[in-house]
Amino acid sequence: MEGDDVTQEQPVGAEDFTDVAETEQRFRDHGYLTDERLATTVFLQTRLGKPVLLEGPAGVGKTQLAQSLAEVTGRRLLRLQCYEGQDESKALYEWDYGKQLLYTQILREKIGQLVEDAVDLEDAVERIAKQDSVFFSERFLAPRPLLEAIDSEEPVVLLIDEVDRADEALEAVLLELLSEFQISIPEVGTVKARHLPYVVLTSNNTRDLSAALKRRCLHLFLDYPDAERELEIVRSKDTGLDDALAARLVDVVRGLRELELRKAPSISETIDWARTLAVLGVSELSSEVLASTLNVVVKYERDVTRAGEALPRLVDPNATVPDHRHGHSHDHAHGHGHGHTHDHHDHGDDDVDGREKRAAKDTPGRHDDAYYGSPGKGPGVRAVTSGQGGRSFAAGRARKRPV
Numbered sequence: 001m002e003g004d005d006v007t008q009e010q011p012v013g014a015e016d017f018t019d020v021a022e023t024e025q026r027f028r029d030h031g032y033l034t035d036e037r038l039a040t041t042v043f044l045q046t047r048l049g050k051p052v053l054l055e056g057p058a059g060v061g062k063t064q065l066a067q068s069l070a071e072v073t074g075r076r077l078l079r080l081q082c083y084e085g086q087d088e089s090k091a092l093y094e095w096d097y098g099k100q101l102l103y104t105q106i107l108r109e110k111i112g113q114l115v116e117d118a119v120d121l122e123d124a125v126e127r128i129a130k131q132d133s134v135f136f137s138e139r140f141l142a143p144r145p146l147l148e149a150i151d152s153e154e155p156v157v158l159l160i161d162e163v164d165r166a167d168e169a170l171e172a173v174l175l176e177l178l179s180e181f182q183i184s185i186p187e188v189g190t191v192k193a194r195h196l197p198y199v200v201l202t203s204n205n206t207r208d209l210s211a212a213l214k215r216r217c218l219h220l221f222l223d224y225p226d227a228e229r230e231l232e233i234v235r236s237k238d239t240g241l242d243d244a245l246a247a248r249l250v251d252v253v254r255g256l257r258e259l260e261l262r263k264a265p266s267i268s269e270t271i272d273w274a275r276t277l278a279v280l281g282v283s284e285l286s287s288e289v290l291a292s293t294l295n296v297v298v299k300y301e302r303d304v305t306r307a308g309e310a311l312p313r314l315v316d317p318n319a320t321v322p323d324h325r326h327g328h329s330h331d332h333a334h335g336h337g338h339g340h341t342h343d344h345h346d347h348g349d350d351d352v353d354g355r356e357k358r359a360a361k362d363t364p365g366r367h368d369d370a371y372y373g374s375p376g377k378g379p380g381v382r383a384v385t386s387g388q389g390g391r392s393f394a395a396g397r398a399r400k401r402p403v
């Protein structure tokens, strides 16, 4: 680590990939299947030296992308897991208080000599204060992931996971890092990156990120893959499930995603389900066997009920669907959040497979911000305030890009 007074070269980008096709192939070789959009974003990140911000529902491979990027490029992965109320010292650096204390105890005599002929208390304090730089130096600095990534001798991949869970204060700290690849430590100086880290930020969209943060990143919304790619992913995991069954299973999961579930099943759940069915030695996908293993893919009781009801139709689109008007009179207790108790009876009856109803509800903002993993941005999601915008604008003018 070197401070302000030492001239350092600009950090250098890397040429880890020759083109988009090669990027896609190398990820594939490491078991991560990208589509062209994702491979292009990663390729551009390595060439432009910009962080990538991946937003999207849970379990679509956001975190895994960073892990695979580290594997593919042979870089070390440093991970900052964000959470609410996270102190920036846990993200940047801390002073190693224990070590400082140990040193002062071992050096008690020496410190005593410093102040033994002090004329009064103030003089003694003054003399101790002069030694501040000894105790607030690199020796006593405990780097946390962000500083570690900047200060690393070797190029690294820095994963800033679930950044939407971090407070805005930490988001502001990230701005300096992401635009200048440097960190200022008042007592030591500014630490500049030797090598540009590949930075991957992920977000589940539990809150809106500031415009300033987004502007510094290549932004990509990672959604559920299409059926073909999802099947390819499942097959690549050697789940042991027959290909034809896996293809049908993917279709069933995609059908479940269209239901209004509290937590839609993700790719990892499709993989888990395939493994489960393979372990059970299932040779035919029936709604009974799927219903008995539904808990592998849906994790809320209400969702299990809804998914269970939809399974016969998803497994066999020609199957007769039980009439909800008679068989499920308790349904109004499921908590749609509608104002009218029997609301769903009024418009659900002619819409046998619920397609119209889902389509009508499939609008951005249908969930509030308590909805974990919702890709939508809705009225319940806090908008960027004018104050934030002002801050980002000011920050944008005051700072220049490093590369």
Ligand SMILES: Nc1ncnc2c1ncn2[C@@H]1O[C@H](COP(=O)(O)OP(=O)(O)OP(=O)(O)O)[C@@H](O)[C@H]1O
Binding pocket: 031, 032, 033, 034, 057, 058, 059, 060, 061, 062, 063, 064, 065, 202, 204, 233, 267, 268
């Ligand atoms: N494109 C892909 N290729 C191969 N495997 C994938 C792909 N996408 C997802 N997976 C599988 O899905 C699992 C879940 O992905 P991951 O944990 O990265 O999701 P996430 O988007 O970070 O979810 P969360 O928001 O819950 O953290 C991975 O461990 C991986 O096995």
Ligand SMILES: [Mg+2]
Binding pocket: 062, 063, 064, 161, 202
């Ligand atoms: Mg993740």
